[in-house]
Amino acid sequence: MENRLSVAGQAVQPVLIMFPLGLFAMAVLFDVADLLGGPTILGALAYWNILAGLVVGVFAMLAGAAEVMLLRRPQARRLGALRTLINIGVLVVFAVILMVRIRAHDRVAGGGLFLIEVLALALAGFGAWFAGQLANGRTPAFARAATGAREY
Numbered sequence: 001m002e003n004r005l006s007v008a009g010q011a012v013q014p015v016l017i018m019f020p021l022g023l024f025a026m027a028v029l030f031d032v033a034d035l036l037g038g039p040t041i042l043g044a045l046a047y048w049n050i051l052a053g054l055v056v057g058v059f060a061m062l063a064g065a066a067e068v069m070l071l072r073r074p075q076a077r078r079l080g081a082l083r084t085l086i087n088i089g090v091l092v093v094f095a096v097i098l099m100v101r102i103r104a105h106d107r108v109a110g111g112g113l114f115l116i117e118v119l120a121l122a123l124a125g126f127g128a129w130f131a132g133q134l135a136n137g138r139t140p141a142f143a144r145a146a147t148g149a150r151e152y
Contacts, residue, residue: 014135016060017087021124023053024094028121031109043108050098054091061087064131079134079143086127093120 030046064087068080097117101107109117133140 020053020057040106047107090124
């Protein structure tokens with residue numbers, strides 16, 4: 001996929017996407033330490049990392065959506081829309097996790113919520129891998145089947 005939205009020759013969306021990925025990963029690590037018996041401040045730190053990841057993630061998703069709107073080829077546009085839907089799904093799952101944690105004492109996650117958080121992080125990693133494949137000009141087989149795109 002070609003990148004049209006850039007600053008100083010560098011594509012904006014791939015740079016922005018690293019911030020929420022790092023923040024979500026740190027939230028999972030803080031929750032692991034909290035569930036293994038660490039101080040309860042780690043649960044609060046995980047909560048605030050998720051909140052910051054959502055804020056930056058919205059900007060990254062908007063940059064990706066703007067890129068998709070600037071694409072000319074319909075196949076590339078469909079693949080970009082699929083990438084944007086994956087990113088929106090990650091943001092929605094982490095937003096639900098955040099809303100559940102608001103009611104928890106000290107913003108600490110329980111075991112079930114932690115499992116959902118790990119699955120959401122795996123989905124975010126998959127979305128980053130998928131975007132990297134598209135950036136390198138390789139379309140994974142599932143995306144070709146879903147969008148009717150050819151390898152380009």
